[in-house]
Amino acid sequence: xxxxxxxxxxxxxxxxxxxxxxxxxxxxxxxxxxxxxxxxxxxxxxxxxxxxxxxxxxxxxxxxxxxxxxxxxxxxxxxxxxxxxxxxxxxxxxxxxxxxxxxxxxxxxxxxxxxxxxxxxxxxxxxxxxxxxxxxxxxxxxxxxxxxxxxxxxxxxxxxxxxxxxxxxxxxxxxxxxxxxxxxxxxxxxxxxxxxxxxxxxxxxxxxxxxxxxxxxxxxxxxxxxxxxxxxxxxxxxxxxxxxxxxxxxxxxxxxxxxxxxxxxxxxxxxxxxxxxxxxxxxxxxxxxxxxxxxxxxxxxxxxx
Amino acid sequence: xxxxxxxxxxxxxxxxxxxxxxxxxxxxxxxxxxxxxxxxxxxxxxxxxxxxxxxxxxxxxxxxxxxxxxxxxxxxxxxxxxxxxxxxxxxxxxxxxxxxxxxxxxxx
Numbered sequence: 001x002x003x004x005x006x007x008x009x010x011x012x013x014x015x016x017x018x019x020x021x022x023x024x025x026x027x028x029x030x031x032x033x034x035x036x037x038x039x040x041x042x043x044x045x046x047x048x049x050x051x052x053x054x055x056x057x058x059x060x061x062x063x064x065x066x067x068x069x070x071x072x073x074x075x076x077x078x079x080x081x082x083x084x085x086x087x088x089x090x091x092x093x094x095x096x097x098x099x100x101x102x103x104x105x106x107x108x109x110x111x112x113x114x115x116x117x118x119x120x121x122x123x124x125x126x127x128x129x130x131x132x133x134x135x136x137x138x139x140x141x142x143x144x145x146x147x148x149x150x151x152x153x154x155x156x157x158x159x160x161x162x163x164x165x166x167x168x169x170x171x172x173x174x175x176x177x178x179x180x181x182x183x184x185x186x187x188x189x190x191x192x193x194x195x196x197x198x199x200x201x202x203x204x205x206x207x208x209x210x211x212x213x214x215x216x217x218x219x220x221x222x223x224x225x226x227x228x229x230x231x232x233x234x235x236x237x238x239x240x241x242x243x244x245x246x247x248x249x250x251x252x253x254x255x256x257x258x259x260x261x262x263x264x265x266x267x268x269x270x271x272x273x274x275x276x277x278x279x280x281x282x283x284x285x286x287x288x289x290x291x292x293x294x295x296x297x298x299x300x301x302x303x304x305x
Numbered sequence: 306x307x308x309x310x311x312x313x314x315x316x317x318x319x320x321x322x323x324x325x326x327x328x329x330x331x332x333x334x335x336x337x338x339x340x341x342x343x344x345x346x347x348x349x350x351x352x353x354x355x356x357x358x359x360x361x362x363x364x365x366x367x368x369x370x371x372x373x374x375x376x377x378x379x380x381x382x383x384x385x386x387x388x389x390x391x392x393x394x395x396x397x398x399x400x401x402x403x404x405x406x407x408x409x410x411x412x413x
Contacts (some may be wrong), residue, residue, distance in 0.1 A: 073399055171385045190329050193307070196360060214390045215397065225328045278363050284397045 001086065004153060005114055007145035008127045009138055016042050017126060019149065020090055021049050022137025023125050026219065027088025028054060032123070035078060036090040037061050042127075046090075065094040068109035069266065069283040072116055078267045079120050086121035093126065096138050103137070104170055105288065110144035111166040123231055125149070131245050167262025176299070178249065182240035187250075190228050192221050199248060203238050206246045208304060214286040216304050220248050222282050223300045226254040231298055247286075249301040256293040264291060307359060311337045314354060317383075318345050320359030323357030326365040334365065340374055353410060357387030366394055366403075373405030383409035 010016045024046075033259040037059040038046060047058055054259045057078075065071055079087050093106055113124065139271045142148060142159040143166065149155075163167070185198050203213035220237065227235045231252030237301075238249045265279030283289045288303040307324040311334065314321050320341055326334055327344055353369070355361075373382040384391075387408055395403065 077399060192327055193325060198324075206404075207346070211393050214393050215358075218363065218394055219389070221327065225362065225364070227330070236402075277367060280396055281363050281394075285394070289392075 001115065001119060003117045003120055004147070004292075005117075005145055006124040006125050006147040006149050007141040008125050009130050009141065009148065009150045009159075010127055011129070011131050013042060013045055015018070015151075016129075017046060017049065020125065020127065021044055024050070024056060025122065028056070030088070031085065032088040033057075033078075033082035034084045034088045037064050038090060038127070039093045039094065042092070058144070061092050061094050067284075067287065068105045068112075068204055069280075071109065072112060073268055073284060075113075076116065079117065079122060086123070088123045089125070091124050091126050092128075095133055099287070104173065106165060107140045107144060108170045109138070110141065110159070111161070111163045112263070113143070114146065115163040115263060116267060124150065127217060164262050168265075172264055172294075174290060176290075176301070179240050179242075182238040182249075185237045187224055187228065187235040187237065187240070192224055192228075195224055196221055198237075198241075200216050200237070202248075203246060203304075206241060208246060212286075212304050216246070216248065216302060219282045219285040219289070219302055222248065222278050223250045223302070225298075226278065227298070230254060230256075245303055245305045247301060247303055249299055251299040253297045255295075256298045260291055260293050265289065307409045309333060310357075312336045312339050313341060314352065317352040317385075318349060319352035319354065319383075321354035321357065325360040325404070326351065326358065327360065328364055331364055331368065334368060338355055338368065342372060350380040350383050352385055355388060355391055358388055358391060361394070361396070366391075367397065368402040370404060373403065375406050378382045378394070381405050381407050385409040388399055 008019055010019065024034055024036060034055070039061045050056055059282045064074065092138045093110065095103070095106065098106060106232065111128065124140070126145065128138050130138055142157050143161045146157055146160045147154050149158045171295065185195060187195060196217050199217050200213065208216065224237065226230055226233065227250055231254035233253065235252040240247055242244060265276065265283050267276065269277045269280055286302045286304050290301040309322065309324040309326050309330040312321045320337060342351055369382065377380060382405060386404065
């Protein structure tokens, strides 16, 4: 079963309702599991057009779009929960309140939907408010959605780019500098206890809350264990502060083979027993994980705040 | 580092873990898990007392998931006294990817 992934570029509440209401009704009529993840005030306006007995799951987008990889996980959980019934989702991402880097990851997220749910049979309509969103965000929707809907009938997007190509483009804009005063920790043997203590101490000094701090320790341990198992010495870790953020980078001299692609660690495994569980989980544990595999080695950078 | 200590428990039947479980101790844990589970009838719950566990890595979590999956038609694998670090990882991963695992006695 394939995926229907459409962007709906709208202006004003009336336009929003005129398209989203029939979309949800079509899902109900087809016996699909209907989920509406929308921001207020559109959420309430749309909800008023339905009755409680319709069986639609209503979700406030502000609490659902907090971390792109966790949102992928949550949609995956919904798809699994309702299987074999396909999911019909009205899915309006939140674009306010992110910095440049976070916005890039949310745009990438929209592209990843095409890959992660390609065989799910799901239908997703993603509203984009052209009156309030920066034009750049609306433009990117044309690249991340194969089909566009606005004032007339649905149209194939001529600008659509597949998720691998799109991800590679996102990655090219990254910067990998490291400040000269970053602390270095050499990983000498396979006992990672000292590394964990070091990370926990720096997280405490930085003022991280307990949970993100424990998650960072778990993530750094996982990446270092991978480097010891698959990489080449020397294996080491740099840690530094960048404003409110704490960054932790683990590197080794090995060449990652087969080379990671722009989807590495972004595809949810079906279970903990599948390959890829480790990197996927690291992405869930920290705010952002960046991977760079180059001629000089393999580097995984973890961001937390 | 704090060594991993594994003790058999009779009531409830299972294992009690103390210390830190990381890649260097996977083989030790796998052996203990395998022999303890082999002796337990599939219709009896298998309990893991994690109250003394200071750290578990993702590989260790996978081993818990694997153990639960191997008994998927029988009684569940129950995690007792799960520390916050372990609980945080399990919740982050999502229970959907760890069928057959459940929490028993709360953390102390």
